[in-house]
Amino acid sequence: MTMDKTEKQTQSAVQTPVPNRWRRYSDWDDRPLRLDKFAREDAANGFAAFSSPADPKPGVTLSQGRIASMDGVLVHDFDMIDAFIAEHHLDPEVAAEAMAMDSAKIARMLVDMNVPRSDLVRLARGMTPAKLADVVSRLNALEIAFAYSKMRPRKTPGNQAHVTNAKDDPLQLAADAATAVGFGFDELETTMRVSRNAWSNAMACVVGSSVGRWGTLFQCSSEEAEELRIGMAGFTSYAETVSVYGTEKSFTDGDDTPWSKAFLVAAYASRGIKARCTSGGGSELLMGFHEAKSLLYLEARCLCLQRGMGVQGTQNGGIDGAPLTATIAGGVREMMAENLLAVWLDLECASGNDARSTESEIRVGAKILPYLIAGSDFICSGFGSILSYDNSFNASLFNGEEMEDYLALQRDFEADGGLTPLPESRALELRAGAVDAISAVLEELDLASPTAEMKASVVVASGSRETQTFALGATAQISEAIQGRGITVIDVICALANRGFVPEAENLLRLVKLRVSGDYLQTSAIVREGRVISAINDPNDYAGPGSGYRLTEERRGEISDLRDLLGQSDVLSAQSMHRKAEAQRIAYLEAGEAREGNDPKEVVVGISPAFGLQLYQTTGGLNLSQVLRHIVGGIEEGGAVARIVRMHHTADTSFLGHSAARLAGSGVGIGIQAKGTAIIHSRDRLPHNNLELFSNAPITTLEHYRGLGRNAAGYALGVAVEPIVVPTQGEALGARFHAQVALIHAIETGLVDPDRAPDEVTLKFLDEAKGGGSR
Amino acid sequence: MKKPTIADYPLAETQGDRIRGRRGIAPDEITLDAVLSGRVEMEDLRITQDALRAQAAIADAAGRHTLARNFERGAELVDVPQDVIMDTYEMLRPGRVRSKSILTDRAEEFRSRYGAPLMADFIDRAAETYLRRGLLKEE
Numbered sequence: 052m053t054m055d056k057t058e059k060q061t062q063s064a065v066q067t068p069v070p071n072r073w074r075r076y077s078d079w080d081d082r083p084l085r086l087d088k089f090a091r092e093d094a095a096n097g098f099a100a101f102s103s104p105a106d107p108k109p110g111v112t113l114s115q116g117r118i119a120s121m122d123g124v125l126v127h128d129f130d131m132i133d134a135f136i137a138e139h140h141l142d143p144e145v146a147a148e149a150m151a152m153d154s155a156k157i158a159r160m161l162v163d164m165n166v167p168r169s170d171l172v173r174l175a176r177g178m179t180p181a182k183l184a185d186v187v188s189r190l191n192a193l194e195i196a197f198a199y200s201k202m203r204p205r206k207t208p209g210n211q212a213h214v215t216n217a218k219d220d221p222l223q224l225a226a227d228a229a230t231a232v233g234f235g236f237d238e239l240e241t242t243m244r245v246s247r248n249a250w251s252n253a254m255a256c257v258v259g260s261s262v263g264r265w266g267t268l269f270q271c272s273s274e275e276a277e278e279l280r281i282g283m284a285g286f287t288s289y290a291e292t293v294s295v296y297g298t299e300k301s302f303t304d305g306d307d308t309p310w311s312k313a314f315l316v317a318a319y320a321s322r323g324i325k326a327r328c329t330s331g332g333g334s335e336l337l338m339g340f341h342e343a344k345s346l347l348y349l350e351a352r353c354l355c356l357q358r359g360m361g362v363q364g365t366q367n368g369g370i371d372g373a374p375l376t377a378t379i380a381g382g383v384r385e386m387m388a389e390n391l392l393a394v395w396l397d398l399e400c401a402s403g404n405d406a407r408s409t410e411s412e413i414r415v416g417a418k419i420l421p422y423l424i425a426g427s428d429f430i431c432s433g434f435g436s437i438l439s440y441d442n443s444f445n446a447s448l449f450n451g452e453e454m455e456d457y458l459a460l461q462r463d464f465e466a467d468g469g470l471t472p473l474p475e476s477r478a479l480e481l482r483a484g485a486v487d488a489i490s491a492v493l494e495e496l497d498l499a500s501p502t503a504e505m506k507a508s509v510v511v512a513s514g515s516r517e518t519q520t521f522a523l524g525a526t527a528q529i530s531e532a533i534q535g536r537g538i539t540v541i542d543v544i545c546a547l548a549n550r551g552f553v554p555e556a557e558n559l560l561r562l563v564k565l566r567v568s569g570d571y572l573q574t575s576a577i578v579r580e581g582r583v584i585s586a587i588n589d590p591n592d593y594a595g596p597g598s599g600y601r602l603t604e605e606r607r608g609e610i611s612d613l614r615d616l617l618g619q620s621d622v623l624s625a626q627s628m629h630r631k632a633e634a635q636r637i638a639y640l641e642a643g644e645a646r647e648g649n650d651p652k653e654v655v656v657g658i659s660p661a662f663g664l665q666l667y668q669t670t671g672g673l674n675l676s677q678v679l680r681h682i683v684g685g686i687e688e689g690g691a692v693a694r695i696v697r698m699h700h701t702a703d704t705s706f707l708g709h710s711a712a713r714l715a716g717s718g719v720g721i722g723i724q725a726k727g728t729a730i731i732h733s734r735d736r737l738p739h740n741n742l743e744l745f746s747n748a749p750i751t752t753l754e755h756y757r758g759l760g761r762n763a764a765g766y767a768l769g770v771a772v773e774p775i776v777v778p779t780q781g782e783a784l785g786a787r788f789h790a791q792v793a794l795i796h797a798i799e800t801g802l803v804d805p806d807r808a809p810d811e812v813t814l815k816f817l818d819e820a821k822g823g824g825s826r
Numbered sequence: 827m828k829k830p831t832i833a834d835y836p837l838a839e840t841q842g843d844r845i846r847g848r849r850g851i852a853p854d855e856i857t858l859d860a861v862l863s864g865r866v867e868m869e870d871l872r873i874t875q876d877a878l879r880a881q882a883a884i885a886d887a888a889g890r891h892t893l894a895r896n897f898e899r900g901a902e903l904v905d906v907p908q909d910v911i912m913d914t915y916e917m918l919r920p921g922r923v924r925s926k927s928i929l930t931d932r933a934e935e936f937r938s939r940y941g942a943p944l945m946a947d948f949i950d951r952a953a954e955t956y957l958r959r960g961l962l963k964e965e
Contacts (some may be wrong), residue, residue, distance in 0.1 A: 127958075134955050139892060172889065276912050283908060285868060299959070303920040308961070310952035311918035313896075317945070318911050320900025323873030361896025397890060539868050544861055557858055567853050567870075568845045569877045570836035572897070574890060587835045587888055 083410040090378040097341030100332070100376070100385035101188045105343040109182035111150045116143050122181040130299040132352055135309035136180065139359030145177025154182065158189040161198040161395070164595040168202055172397045180351035183395070187388045188347060192421065195387045200425035201593045202394040204586035205575035206600045208426035210469030211401055212236040212436035214256055215443035216515040219248040219526050221255035221493065222486050222501055223509050223518060228259030229485035230478055231436040232267045234454070235471040237577040238289065238401075240433055242272040242443045245523055249273045251530035253286040254543060257559065258492055259485040261547075265558035266578030268325065268571070272444075275315060282324045285540030285563050288571070289325035291366045291401065291432070295356055296330065297349030300340035313360040323566030325576065327364035327399060328357045332385050333372020346376060350389040358396045363574045365393045366432040368403025373448075377408035377418075387421060394428075399575035399586070401432030407439070407446040415448055416460070423466045426600055428575045430468050438514035451513070461610045467602055471609045482510045488552045495546035496538060498529045622794040629667035629674065637676035638815040639663050645696040645809040648716035654691045654763045655720040656682055657698050657711030657809065660802035662725040666795060669727025670749045670788050673756075680816060681753045682721060682729075685760020691717065691767045693760070695814055698722075699807035702799035705739050708732030710809065717767030721759065726795045727751055731763045742766055743774050749788050751777050830880045831887045837880055845880070848872050875901040895944070902942035910940075918952055926962045929953035 079085065094103035107122040118137040119126055129137060149157075157174065160166040175183065190198060212231040216223045224241065231239055239260055241252045253271040260267045268288040271281050281287055293312050296302045302309070312328070319326035330353035332346035341349065350367065357365050368386045369376045376382040386403055393400040402422055409415060422430045434457070435447030442450060449457050454470075461468045473481075486506045493499040499521065508519045521529070532538075540563050547556035561581075565571050571578065576585035593599030602610070648655065656679070663675050679695070686693040696714055698707050704722050708730035711720025718734035719742075727748030730741045743762060745751045758775040765772035834840045838853055846852055847870040851860075860866040882897035903911060914932055917923050930953050937946035956962040 131955055131959055138951070139895075169889070275915070279912070280908075285871060303961075306919055308918065308920055308952070308956070310948070310955070311915060311920075313948070314915055314918050314945075317896055317899035318903055318915065320878060320897055321873070321903035321906070321911075323871075323877075358892055361892040361894070361899075363893055541861060541866075541868055541871075544858070548858060548862055553858070560856070560858055560861060563871050564853055564856050565838075566873050567847050567856070567877065568836065568838035568841075569873045569881045569897075570838050572878075572881055573835070573885065574888075574893065583836045583838070585835075587832055587884060 083412070084414070086410040087414070088378050092380050094345070095343050097336040097343060098379050099345045100379050100381040101184075101345055101347050101388070103343055103345040103348070106184070106345050106348045107181050109150065109154075109179055109185050111141070111146045111179055113143055113147060118143060118146070122179045131302065131309055132297070132299055132356055135313075135359055136352065136355045139361075140176070140355040141179065142176040145173060147177070149174045149177030150179065150182055154185045155189055157186045161186070161190065161202070161391075162194045164201065164593070168591060168593070171202065171395060175395050175397070180348060180355050183355070183392055184345070184348045184351040187391050187395075190388070190391075192384045192387060195384065195391050196421035196425045199387065199391045199394060199421075199427070200599070201591070202391065203425070203427055203591055204394060204397060204399055205428050205577075205584065206589045206591045207579065207584060208467050208469055208600060209237040209429050209577050210235070210434055211238040211240060211429040211432055213405070213433040213442055213444055213447060214239045214241050214259075214436055215243075215252075216437060216441040217244060217443070218515045218518070218520060219243050219245060219252055219523060220509065220515060220518060220520045221251050221489055221526060221529065222505060222520055223512065223515055224252055224255035225259030225262075225485040225489035226482040226509055227437050228256040228269075229262040229481040230473070232260050232263055233473045233478060233481045234436065235469060236267060236434070236436065237469065237579075238268045238270070238429065240270050240272055240291070244443050245527060246274065247527045248523075248530045249277055249281060250286075250533040251526050253281050254492070254533055254538075255489050257286050257540070257562075258489045258543060258547070258555070261555045261558035261562065262485045262488055263481050265561045266581060268562075268577065279315075279318065279322065279324075282319070282322055284538070287324065288562060288565065289327070290319055291327045291329055293326060293328045293362065294330065294334075295328050295353050296335055296338070297344070297352040298335050298340045298342050301335045301338045304338055304340060309356055309360065316360050316362045320572060323569055323572070325571050326362055327366055327401060328360070328362050329366045329370055330354065330357070331367045331370035331372045331376075331403060332382070332389055333369060333375040337372055337375055346379070346382070346385050347388055351392055354389070354392050354396050354398065357398060362398070363572065363576075364399025364401065364428070366401040366403070367393050368400075368432070369406065369408065370403055370432065371406055373403055373406045373408040377414075383408075383418060390427070397574065399428045401429035402427040404431040404448045405433035405444070407448050407450075415453070416456070418448060419457070419460065420464075423460055423468050424464050426467065440516070441514050455613070458610070458613060462613060465602060465607060465610075467600065467606060467610065472613050475614065479510065486510050488547060488555050491550035491552060492543055492546045493529065495550050496542060498532055499525065617790045617794065619794045619797065622791055623665070623798070626666050626668065626795075633663065633667040633674060633676055636674065636816065636818045637663065637679070638817060639697070640813040640815060641697065642811040642813050645714055645811045647714055648694060650692060650716035652691045652767060653694055653716035654686050654760075654767050655694050655696050655711040655715035656686075657696050657707040657714075657720055657722045658812070659702050659707055659724040659799050660697070660699055661702075661799045662697065662723070665798055665802070666725035669725070669751070670792060670795070671727055671751050673727065673753060675725060676816065677753055678723070678727065678756050679814060681757040682723070682760040683814070685757040685762075686764045687760075688757070689761040689764020689768070689770075691764035695812040696809045697812050698809050699802070699804045700809070702796065702803050704728050704730045704744070705732070705741060708741060709734075709736070709738045714809065715767070719763055719767040721763050724796070725799060726792055729756065729759055731759060731766060733766065745775070745777055747777050747779060747784055749784055750779060750782070829883045832884060835884050837877065841880075845877055846874065848874055873904065875904045878904065899944050899948060902936070902940065902945045906936075906940050906942065914949070918949070920961055924963055926953050926957050926964055929956070929962070
C-alpha cells in the first residue's frame with residue numbers, strides 16, 4: 052500500500068509539480084550577498100554591537116582628587132587597561148562634571164551645530180569608556196555621521212591607499228605608488244607577501260611616490276622592530292600598526308601591554324615618525340578574549356587608552372574585525388560609532404573602510420557613503436589602489452577595480468573623498484616615470500638590472516598576473532642587500548640625482564626633511580601642495596551650513612571631471628561620423644507641403660525635424676536609412692502603402708505619430724524620432740493614447756521596426772495584430788542613454804518651427820541592389 | 827627659542843632658521859647639492875629634542891595634553907641608542923622579564939644615564955602595574 056501511494060505521488064508530481072519554493076529565493080541564492088554570513092545576536096559569546104549585559108554602568112568615584120573607581124571597578128582591581136586609562140586619559144578636573152551629565156543631553160550636544168567641538172572635546176577628557184559608549188549608542192546612523200562630520204579634527208578630508216602586489220615586485224610597487232599619488236592619496240601603505248621583502252617594498256614605494264609631486268606620506272607595515280628600523284633609514288614617514296585591544300587578555304595575547312605600546316609610540320616620535328594606533332570592533336572577539344562585552348564598549352576602552360598614550364591618531368572602525376563586525380546586527384552602525392568616539396577624543400581618525408566586509412556591491416556603496424559625505428581625516432585606512440588580488444592586506448572595501456565607482460560617488464554627492472580623476476595619458480606617464488626611476492636606483496645601487504621587457508610589462512599591467520618581472524626570490528635578495536648594506540634614503544636620493552631623476556630626488560628629500568621640524572607629528576597632519584596641514588592650522592570649524600569644509604569651485608571642477616563626459620558637441624560629432632555614409636545610402640527629397648491622403652491603404656510615416664539631416668543613427672546604433680527601409684518594408688509586407696512626411700512643428704513622438712495619422716488615408720500613422728523612439732497612432736485617438744510605442748530605442752532592432760510597419764498596416768486594413776514587444780533585460784537604460792537622448796532631443800527641438808506645415812518626402816535608397824528607387 | 831604657540835605652526839615655515847638638525851644644519855641648508863656633496867647625512871634628517879619639545883608646547887596650546895606628554899617622552903628618547911630602545915620595548919612586553927627590579931633598574935638607567943626622568947617614571951609605573959597584575963615578581 053505504501054509503495055502504491057508513493058508511486059501515485061511521484062506520478063502526480065510529474066504531472067503537476069507540487070510547489071515547494073518560490074523561485075525568487077533561488078534568484079536570491081545566486082546573488083553575491085548570499086556569500087555574506089549574518090550572525091545571531093549572542094552577547095554571552097561576544098556577538099553584540101552596542102550593548103551587552105556584561106558591559107559596566109558608567110561611573111567614576113574620586114578620592115582626594117584621584118580616581119578611586121571607574122565603571123564599577125575599584126582602583127586596586129583595575130586591570131592594566133583600566134589603570135592606564137585612569138592614570139593617563141581621565142582628567143579628574145573634568146570627570147565629576149562630565150560623568151554627572153545626562154548621557155542623552157551630551158548626545159544632543161554632539162549633533163547640535165551650536166555647541167562647539169572644543170566643548171565636547173573637553174568633556175570627553177572626563178568621561179569613562181562606558182560613559183562614552185553610552186552617549187554615542189543613543190545616536191542613529193545619520194546622527195553619528197553628522198556628529199562625525201562636526202567632530203573630526205582636520206577640516207580638509209583625505210584618503211590613504213594600499214600599494215602592494217602579489218609578487219612584491221619593486222617595479223610594480225613604484226608604478227602603483229606613482230599612480231596612487233596621481234589619484235591624490237595623502238598616505239600610502241605597503242606590506243609584503245614575504246616578510247623579508249620589507250626593505251625592497253619600502254624603497255620601491257617611496258621612490259614611486261616621489262614621481263609627479265611630493266608630500267605623500269608612506270609607511271611599510273612590518274614587524275614592529277623592523278618597521279622602526281626601516282623608518283630610521285628614512286624610507287617611511289609614518290606607522291599605524293601599533294595595535295591596541297580592549298581586554299587585558301587580548302593585549303597580552305597580542306604580546307604587548309599598554310605600556311609597551313605607549314613606549315613604542317614615544318619611540319616613533321623620537322625618530323620623527325608620525326604614528327597612529329590601530330584598534331577596531333571585533334578584534335577581541337576574533338582573538339577569543341571578549342569578556343562577553345559589546346564591541347562598542349571594548350573599542351571605547353581602546354580609544355581612551357590611545358588618547359592616554361598620547362598617540363596623535365587611530366586607525367579604527369572594524370579594521371581587521373570589520374568583516375566579523377558586519378555580520379552582527381547594527382555592526383556597520385557600530386563601526387561608525389567607534390569612529391565618532393575616536394574624533395570626539397580628538398584623535399586623528401583613519402576611519403576603516405579597508406578590509407572588505409561584504410561581497411555585495413550594494414553594501415560596499417552603502418558602507419562608504421556616510422564617510423564620503425561627512426568627510427574624514429582618512430576616509431579609508433587603506434583604499435586598495437591596486438587590484439584586489441594584489442592586495443597583500445586582503446581585499447579592501449574599495450580596490451583598484453572600483454576606483455571609478457568611488458570617483459563617481461564623489462561627483463554624485465559633491466563630496467570630497469580625497470581623490471581626483473587621473474587622465475589615462477597622465478597615468479601612463481606616471482607609471483613609466485616611476486618604473487624608470489626605480490630601475491635607475493636599482494642599477495645605480497647595484498641591486499638589480501631590470502630588463503626592458505620587465506619594465507614594459509609593468510608599465511601597462513593592471514595587476515601582477517600580467518607582469519614579467521622579478522621572481523620573489525630575486526626580490527628577497529634585493530631586500531636583504533638594502534638592509535645588509537645599510538642603504539638609506541640618502542643613498543636613494545643620490546642614486547636618483549646621479550641618474551638624472553633630479554625632480555624625484557628633490558621630492559624625496561623634501562619628504563624626509565619633514566622630520567627635522569616634526570610638524571607632521573601633530574594631530575591629523577598631511578601634506579598638501581607642499582604645506583603641512585593638520586588639526587592645528589586647518590582645524591575643523593564646522594558650525595552649521597556654510598561652515599566647515601566646503602568644496603571650492605576649483606576642487607568641485609576637479610572631482611566632477613570624470614573621463615568621457617558627454618556634451619552636445621560630442622553627440623553631434625559622433626552623429627556626423629555617419630553623415631557621409633548615410634548620404635551614400637539614402638536621399639531625402641523634400642517635395643512640397645504634405646497633403647492629406649485618401650487611399651484607405653495608406654500609412655504615413657512622420658519623421659522628426661532632424662531625422663537624417665543632423666542625426667543619422669538611433670541610440671541603438673542603427674542607421675536611419677535602414678530603420679526607414681524596414682518600417683516601409685513592414686508596411687508593404689502588411690499589404691499597405693507607405694508615405695513619408697517630415698514634421699517641422701513637433702519633435703514629440705506622440706504628436707509625430709498623431710500628425711502622421713491625420714495625414715494618412717487610412718487614419719493610421721507612424722511617428723519616429725531620429726533617436727529611434729517610434730509609435731503607431733490613429734487619427735481617432737487622443738495624442739497620448741497611442742496604439743503601440745517603442746520607447747526603448749537603444750534595444751530596438753531592425754526586426755522590431757519591420758514588425759512595427761507590419762502592425763501599422765494591420766491597423767490600417769482592420770486586421771487583428773499582435774503588438775510588438777521589445778524585450779528588456781532590466782537594463783538601466785536611462786543611465787546608459789538619457790544624457791545622450793536629452794542632447795539629441797535638444798538638436799531636434801532646436802529645429803522645431805511650430806508654424807511650419809509638414810513636408811512630403813521622397814526617399815531614395817541609393818545602395819539597394821534590387822527593389823531600390825524612390826518611395 | 828621661546829615657547830611656541832599655535833600661531834608658530836608649522837615651525838618649518840615660521841621658525842625656519844631656528845629649527846636645526848642634530849648637527850646644527852638648518853632646514854634651508856638641506857639641499858640636494860648638500861646631499862650630493864656629502865655635507866648632509868641621515869643624522870641631519872633626524873628630529874631633535876628641541877623640535878619635539880616645541881611640538882609639545884604647540885600640542886599643549888591646542889589642548890592636547892596627552893599628545894604633548896608623549897612628545898616630551900619622545901624628546902627624552904631622541905639620544906637613546908636604537909638598540910636600547912628596542913631592548914627596552916622588548917622588556918616591557920608581557921612575560922619578557924620575571925623580576926620587577928630588572929624594569930626598575932632600566933628606569934634608573936633612563937633617569938641617570940639618558941636624562942630621561944619622564945620615561946623613567948613611566949617604566950616604574952609599568953613595573954608596579956605588571957607586579958599587581960601578576961606579570962612580574964617582586965625582587
